[in-house]
Amino acid sequence: MIYKTIIIEDEHRLREALSIMLEMVSGDSVQIVGYAETVEEAKKIIDRLKPDLVFMDIMLKDGTGFDVLQQISFNSFHLIFTTAYEQHAINAFKYSAVDYLLKPIDPQELKAAIDRIEILQERVFEKQQITELQTNLSKTPDRLVLPTQEAMYVVKLDQILRCETSGSYTTFFLIDGRKIMVSKPLKNYEDILLPPLFFRVHQSHLINVNAILSYSREGMIMMSDKSSVPISRGKKESFFKLMKDEV
Known part of the structure; x- marks a missing residue:
């Protein structure tokens, strides 16, 4: 399967670096169909192109990746956050079962993330995961997804x-x-x-x-x-x- 992929990242050099790495490690299964660097651009391109896979930076020029997820209509896709967050936030990702990659992105970890997607049978963005993540970022988590x-x-x-x-x-x-x-x-x-x-x-x-x-x-x-x-x-x-x- 070839995954139609959108990269949402507000730093040009990081968008380019991720694009090159995806071509290197998963060129046969990933096709980049669009980019966005703002919340407004991201929600429009996701609803218009209906991707299979989205790489989402958390901090964007006019808001956050969470703002994008709360405003889109199309939500049947695999989601991977890209982040430079510190350890508390990384633990929040783990508690919430949200897939993520730490910046600077390691090619082997990127390949592993793509491989995990291929194991899953359905393309479903789970809003429950995002709700739990937002909660876990603000407090010490007491539950696991x-x-x-x-x-x-x-x-x-x-x-x-x-x-x-x-x-x-x-x-x-x-x-x-x-x-x-x-x-x-x-x-x-x-x-x-x-x-x-x-x-x-x-x-x-x-x-x-x-x-x-x-x-x-x-x-x-x-x-x-x-x-x-x-x-x-x-x-x-x-x-x-x-x-x-x-x-």
């Missing part, structure tokens, strides 16, 4: 019992018994699911410390859903220290 092929799930952090990863997929086990699988590895979440509430006890497992029923010196943890989770040898010392400090 988990995107699947079927739906977009908004989950409170304290309702996450544990996470288990397999390859490039992660399954979230919730306290109410639900399981939600997302097509991202656990490393994408471990820097926002942090101690003291969460702890990565193993390469494949991250747990909610408050959901522990028991743990043994041999290296097994019993969770409140009766599942058993192993503690890796390299994590034992720090895990037992955390448990001691929690007592």
Whole structure:
């Protein structure tokens, strides 16, 4: 598939750089059909050309990328934000499940973003994600957006019992018994699911410390859903220290 692509960026050199990189890493699947550098230009070109893919800078000359998204009529496209934001904002992107690229854009990360799009079955811009992102930019997030092929799930952090990863997929086990699988590895979440509430006890497992029923010196943890989770040898010392400090 060839993705009709629009770049919304108010700096000319960055538009040119992104265009060249897209040609280099995804020339066979991306066709740039338009550019915009203001909110007004962006909303007009999106509604007129109905793209498959939009690269959106957050800060524009006359407003923000959020202003564009709130004013467009056509919203069936893949969205990738481009940003030079600091760490708090990057965490907000992760909590909200919004795809983003940090400036200056790395060609390998750009290629990975295009590859992720090819995995998705539908071209849907989710307004829920943007609403969550705007909220998360203004406060410390207390919930996580988990995107699947079927739906977009908004989950409170304290309702996450544990996470288990397999390859490039992660399954979230919730306290109410639900399981939600997302097509991202656990490393994408471990820097926002942090101690003291969460702890990565193993390469494949991250747990909610408050959901522990028991743990043994041999290296097994019993969770409140009766599942058993192993503690890796390299994590034992720090895990037992955390448990001691929690007592």
